[in-house]
Structures are given as C-alpha cells and as structure tokens.
Amino acid sequence: MDITKISIKRPVAIMMVMFIIIILGAVSITKMEMELTPETEMSMVMIMTTYEDAGPEEVENLVTEKIESAVANVENVESISSTSSEGSSMVSIEFNYGTNLDTAITDLRDKLSMVEATLPDGCDSPNIMKMDMNSMPIATIVVSGDDMTSDELKSFAEDDIEPRLERQEGVASVDIMGGTEQEILIEIDPERLEGLGLTMTSIGQTLSAENSNQSGGSISYGEKSMTISTKLQMESIEDVKNTPIQIADGTVMRLGDIATVTETQKEITSISRYNGESCVTLSVTQSSDGNTVTAVNNILDEVEKLNAEYPDMTIEVVSESGSTIEDSRV
Structure with a gap:
C-alpha cells in the first residue's frame, strides 16, 4: 500500500483521520492521572524470615544461605544481597529492568516452597515483599x-x-x-578484687574518667569477667592495661597487674x-x-x-x- 499516493488522492479523508487522532489525544490528556511523586514499581523484592533467639551466624547458615541458593536460579535475577542479624534474615533480590514482578514473585514462592521444609524448627515461613520506593x-x-x-x-x-x-x-x-x-575483656578474680578493696563499679568509673570521650558504653560481667566497649579514646590494649587503679591503702597499680586484659571479637x-x-x-x-x-x-x-x-x-x-x-x- 502506497500511503503517499492515497494521501494525494484522498486529502479530505486523511485530514479527517488526523483530526480524529488530535481529538482523541486531547481527550486522553484530560483523562490522564498526574501526580507530583507518582507511584513507581521497583524491580526489587525482599524476603524476610524470622528465626527468634538465633544469633547472626546461625541465621546465616541455617536460613539465609538456603534461601539464597533457592532463589539464585529464578529467571531475570540481576543481583542478590543479604543481611543476617539476630533473630532475622533479610534477602534482597534485584531483577532486570522490565521484569514482571508478579510472575517473578510466583517463581520465588515455588522455589521457597522447596526449601521451607529444610529450615530449622521455630523458623517462620519466608515472607516476600515488594519494595516501596518511599521506604527505601x-x-x-x-x-x-x-x-x-x-x-x-x-x-x-x-x-x-x-x-x-x-x-x-x-x-x-x-x-x-x-x-x-573488637572489644576488650577484663577478667578479675572476685576474691582478689575484694582483698584490694575494689569493686567492678569502681574500676569501670576509673576507666571512664581516664577515657573522658567514651560514648555511653556499658559494663557487664558474669562471675569473674567485665566487658568494656572498644569505642574508647584509648588507642590500644596497652593503654587499658596501663590504666592506674588506686587500691584501698592508697597504692596505685596498673590495671594489667591486677587483671587479665585481652582483646577479643x-x-x-x-x-x-x-x-x-x-x-x-x-x-x-x-x-x-x-x-x-x-x-x-x-x-x-x-x-x-x-x-x-x-x-x-x-x-x-x-x-x-x-x-x-x-x-x-x-
């Protein structure tokens, strides 16, 4: 069909068609919804799984890795990232632009259903959520x-x-x-502590005074230990060992002489x-x-x-x- 010849032979008909298209376009513009910040569907999905009372390493080994392996073969996956924290697993999946998320989520559910039985007892079923751009x-x-x-x-x-x-x-x-x-662990024999006329509280106060820029750390200890946050002005474990501690008779001793000071994770x-x-x-x-x-x-x-x-x-x-x-x- 030669559009050029038809346009020359039937100019009135062509003009009518163009007029109709212009009218339809004008009507469509008046019907079009407009927003300053329109909703946008992101090509990203998050899988949240709760595993109460489990530590981050346990969550990663028993939950996160299994979910990542299950969803890795879903079509159009561009990247997978995850965060395992205490009591919860979060796996974020980014799909290639233009992927139909409804279809992708259906595929994800099929893959997750195959591994759900292998998740540990007490672990909730994985929850799939579309990402909301405003909360990201x-x-x-x-x-x-x-x-x-x-x-x-x-x-x-x-x-x-x-x-x-x-x-x-x-x-x-x-x-x-x-x-x-890293954190610094201070271990003190309670009997020796009592013999020197000291308490865990007094040692903690001395450390805070020697390290005036310390930001709201806390001191906790069991029967024979006390944990000090490493968010200190002190630059090394030697600074902590060299902290002067005044005992009951007025003598000043190094903390390292009355306690075992070690650096641990x-x-x-x-x-x-x-x-x-x-x-x-x-x-x-x-x-x-x-x-x-x-x-x-x-x-x-x-x-x-x-x-x-x-x-x-x-x-x-x-x-x-x-x-x-x-x-x-x-």
Missing part, C-alpha cells in the same frame, strides 16, 4: 577488600566512608551492617553479603528537605573519589533511586 534508602553501597579482616573492613567503613557520605548535601544518615568489631549482630560474598553494607537515607537526584549524584561522585583513593578496595553502589527519577523525565 536512596543508595546502598557495598564495601569489600581481599586484604582486610572483617573488623578492619568495618572500621574502614565507619572511619573513612561513613563521615564523607554524611557530609554530602541531601544526606540525613548512613547505616552500616555487617563486619565485626565482639558479639556479631549482623552479617552482610552481596552475590554470595562477605561485605559491609552502607544504607544512605535522604534528609526530609533533600533532593534525591542531587544527593545521589553527590554520593556517586564521592564513591568515585573513594575508589580512586583506595584502589585495593571495592566500593560499589549497588542500588540508587536517582537514576530512576531521571529516567522518568524522559
């Missing part, structure tokens, strides 16, 4: 490094990345998950992984008066600078909402 962080960043221990990785995220992200325009806060921390409260690899995750929350696009662009620029400064580290923005908003303008 504006950016999620994962940090890993082959030459760093887990506690070094977390310290790097807290000391070198978190402060720089929080200084960016439009950023309210940064939450860190995963990694481990703090109880793990969360475990973070991205595509099966251990990492530290930073979730960036937008300030109430911030602009999402501006804040995300600032974050992306800062992460690029961090990668240039620390070439041995892997610092990756795995999800952000700025691109989604910019794409919607096209």
